[in-house]
Amino acid sequence: MHNSVGIVSPINIRFNEPLKLTSGQFLKYYELTVETYGILNEKRNNGVLICHALNGSHHVAGISSADLDDIGWWDNMVGPGKPVDTNKFFVIGINNLGSCFGSTGPASINPDTNLPWGADFPMLAIEDWVNAQARVADYFGIKCFAAVMGGSLGGMQALSWAINCTDRVLNCIVIASTPRLSAQNIAFNEVSRRAIISDPDFHGGNYYAKNTKPSRGLSVARMIAHITYLSDNDMARKFGRTQCKPSENGSYRYDYNIEFEVESYLRYQGEKFSRYFDANTYLLITRALDYFDPSRSTNGDLRLALLPAKANFLVLSFSTDWRFPPARSREIVKALLKNGNSISYVELDAPYGHDAFLLNDSRYHAIIRGYYNRIAQELNLN
Amino acid sequence: MHNSVGIVSPINIRFNEPLKLTSGQFLKYYELTVETYGILNEKRNNGVLICHALNGSHHVAGISSADLDDIGWWDNMVGPGKPVDTNKFFVIGINNLGSCFGSTGPASINPDTNLPWGADFPMLAIEDWVNAQARVADYFGIKCFAAVMGGSLGGMQALSWAINCTDRVLNCIVIASTPRLSAQNIAFNEVSRRAIISDPDFHGGNYYAKNTKPSRGLSVARMIAHITYLSDNDMARKFGRTQCKPSENGSYRYDYNIEFEVESYLRYQGEKFSRYFDANTYLLITRALDYFDPSRSTNGDLRLALLPAKANFLVLSFSTDWRFPPARSREIVKALLKNGNSISYVELDAPYGHDAFLLNDSRYHAIIRGYYNRIAQELNLN
Numbered sequence: 001m002h003n004s005v006g007i008v009s010p011i012n013i014r015f016n017e018p019l020k021l022t023s024g025q026f027l028k029y030y031e032l033t034v035e036t037y038g039i040l041n042e043k044r045n046n047g048v049l050i051c052h053a054l055n056g057s058h059h060v061a062g063i064s065s066a067d068l069d070d071i072g073w074w075d076n077m078v079g080p081g082k083p084v085d086t087n088k089f090f091v092i093g094i095n096n097l098g099s100c101f102g103s104t105g106p107a108s109i110n111p112d113t114n115l116p117w118g119a120d121f122p123m124l125a126i127e128d129w130v131n132a133q134a135r136v137a138d139y140f141g142i143k144c145f146a147a148v149m150g151g152s153l154g155g156m157q158a159l160s161w162a163i164n165c166t167d168r169v170l171n172c173i174v175i176a177s178t179p180r181l182s183a184q185n186i187a188f189n190e191v192s193r194r195a196i197i198s199d200p201d202f203h204g205g206n207y208y209a210k211n212t213k214p215s216r217g218l219s220v221a222r223m224i225a226h227i228t229y230l231s232d233n234d235m236a237r238k239f240g241r242t243q244c245k246p247s248e249n250g251s252y253r254y255d256y257n258i259e260f261e262v263e264s265y266l267r268y269q270g271e272k273f274s275r276y277f278d279a280n281t282y283l284l285i286t287r288a289l290d291y292f293d294p295s296r297s298t299n300g301d302l303r304l305a306l307l308p309a310k311a312n313f314l315v316l317s318f319s320t321d322w323r324f325p326p327a328r329s330r331e332i333v334k335a336l337l338k339n340g341n342s343i344s345y346v347e348l349d350a351p352y353g354h355d356a357f358l359l360n361d362s363r364y365h366a367i368i369r370g371y372y373n374r375i376a377q378e379l380n381l382n
Numbered sequence: 383m384h385n386s387v388g389i390v391s392p393i394n395i396r397f398n399e400p401l402k403l404t405s406g407q408f409l410k411y412y413e414l415t416v417e418t419y420g421i422l423n424e425k426r427n428n429g430v431l432i433c434h435a436l437n438g439s440h441h442v443a444g445i446s447s448a449d450l451d452d453i454g455w456w457d458n459m460v461g462p463g464k465p466v467d468t469n470k471f472f473v474i475g476i477n478n479l480g481s482c483f484g485s486t487g488p489a490s491i492n493p494d495t496n497l498p499w500g501a502d503f504p505m506l507a508i509e510d511w512v513n514a515q516a517r518v519a520d521y522f523g524i525k526c527f528a529a530v531m532g533g534s535l536g537g538m539q540a541l542s543w544a545i546n547c548t549d550r551v552l553n554c555i556v557i558a559s560t561p562r563l564s565a566q567n568i569a570f571n572e573v574s575r576r577a578i579i580s581d582p583d584f585h586g587g588n589y590y591a592k593n594t595k596p597s598r599g600l601s602v603a604r605m606i607a608h609i610t611y612l613s614d615n616d617m618a619r620k621f622g623r624t625q626c627k628p629s630e631n632g633s634y635r636y637d638y639n640i641e642f643e644v645e646s647y648l649r650y651q652g653e654k655f656s657r658y659f660d661a662n663t664y665l666l667i668t669r670a671l672d673y674f675d676p677s678r679s680t681n682g683d684l685r686l687a688l689l690p691a692k693a694n695f696l697v698l699s700f701s702t703d704w705r706f707p708p709a710r711s712r713e714i715v716k717a718l719l720k721n722g723n724s725i726s727y728v729e730l731d732a733p734y735g736h737d738a739f740l741l742n743d744s745r746y747h748a749i750i751r752g753y754y755n756r757i758a759q760e761l762n763l764n
Contacts, residue, residue, distance in 0.1 A: 023634075023636040041566045060712070097647050099753065118735035123636040123637065124634075169419065180623065182614060182617070182618055182619045183614075183617035183618050183620070183621040183622055183623065183642075183644045184609060184614045184645050185645050186623070186645065187605075187609045187617065187645075187648055188609060189647075190605070190644070190645045190648055191602060191605040191606050191643075191648065192596075193638055194601070194602050194605060194649070194652070195577055195602045197638060198598035198599075198601070198602065199598075200582055214710060216576075216580035216581075217580075219576070219580070220573060220576050220577045220580065220602065223569075223572070223573040223576060224606060226575065227566060227569045227570060230566075232564060232565075232566045234706075235566045235569065236564055236565050236566070238675070239565040240565055241562065241563070241565065241568070252405075252673055254405040255505065256503075256575055256669065257444075258577060259672070260565070260568050260572075260672065262565040262568050262569050263568065264568075265570055266572055266573065266595070267572075267576070267647070270576070283638060287638065290641070290642065291634055293623065322614075322704075337537070345547050360452040
């Protein structure tokens, strides 16, 4: 396929050395599912790590060998000749620890019980993901990534990489992200979790054994989240007050079935999500989001928290993103400027809300492309 | 009590003439619960109708005789010497038809079955509320209200009064409102309804007979709505990332119990609401909100839709209200200006989001007071 990494298959890597978690708990061993695109060069200095957002996975680019309709979630960004050019870079997509697309998570077997972990799966912090991922870098013999990059939660992971694996990140690319959640962000997460936990099919997190799952709660959670991914104007433009299959005289139905297009869209998104995503993973990831706050150990001083970071930074935000508005990115930028990091910041005027980071916008892609071209030049990757 | 209307008791008014509803259905008879404050003058021209928002009631001001801790929801606004001065005006608070504080609603007895209406209670439109309320005006012998006033949904009712009862509204006061819901507004309503309807205790709306109620779903619905009532900054100011009872070393709990103050606040609000509010009423009112669109009959032209309105208008919006932002109020204002109505518009710079319309802000109250003083002068009520 032109301009694509083609058909790709994931690999599972098992790590037998126990992983100490931020919570104090241990994982005796874990597996991470990864995909790679492009070729690791001899110097092993052309590695790029892509960190995924809440519902993402290792399947960043190309066509899944297991399902030829399944295109990677950032396929417009990663591939031969694309902004993250796999002719030059060796790109790794990793499914986060605790997620539900192959890596060890709540649905995996707990070695102590031989049953699914369920509610007993340990809570994870973003720093735990970074530590788990660092072993993937070791596995590939990558001492330092040319870039670690992500949007939204993925951007927070990239930031955490730059702070916690100081010498292993040459460039850190943080898109549509934030240095910590606001009270409103936490509030939306909490409502989503309540919807899941109060679903009678949740069974305290141990629903696997009951052969059921809290689909209704997870669907509501996804609907809530989805509203925060789109801007008010974008929703108005896409759906407005358009009715779904109105009756002949256009009158309302006067019931609680689908009346407006926006309802149809949200229900579809919610139901689709509840079929493929694991509710325990949803809880775990939203909690990790809540907890992330590098400045917690520096009395709220983000500059001090970012002081260990040596990487060069590209920070990008989108004007209509009300989940993680540009002001949150600017907090990161100000702190890094004070610390003397090399930093580029771009605030893109785009109407698509938070989801803009996933979309194909030529200005956005030109910026990423330009930044990676400079990396390639500096590392003589051409 | 100083500056209060004192202890008040509601009255129920029964209307035996059938009410034709916008949906085409009929209510054979209905009751409305009202409270009144102040004295209706001989000319019966000092009447003020207060329209409530989603969770409001007829209990606008004073102390409830049934519960001395129950102060009216707009007690800071209505009373002797207050902005809506009950020494001059005769103020009526009405519980909307379909609500759950005494007026006929889904929990009332269906005369055809002698069982609670439940899912069979007819859907209502805002215009139906206005028509039902007009009979209350008749009951008191009020041909024309000195003012009809409301915030949020109450503002939409006031607007509907001005359009549909052209000669019965001298002044229309529309606060923190909108001429119609946006796609995002509808989206939040729809998610709330899904949370309720997918609660197994909902039983298709006929939960009264099962002696249960969909408390979990209603609680989630309220939590979602509550987020939209506060501004992002206000939440940050009130709660920030403050932990609830942190452990001695301040570390996180690493679980899904309450960790942050904002979670505690939202759960409390959700649970409280689910105890006193009826889920069917919540569905009914959010649907009436979705449906309201005076410009539906004029091909989206709000100016034409407002053409029948003869009232003088005061329109107020709050800068940080992201549920019904100032731009929505300005749509109303622009249409009314084109129509040549007398209109005052104030956009208040206030940090409290949508909820600002309920709060005691001296600039806000001074504007309302001034407006009512002018009404009193014009009507020689002093």
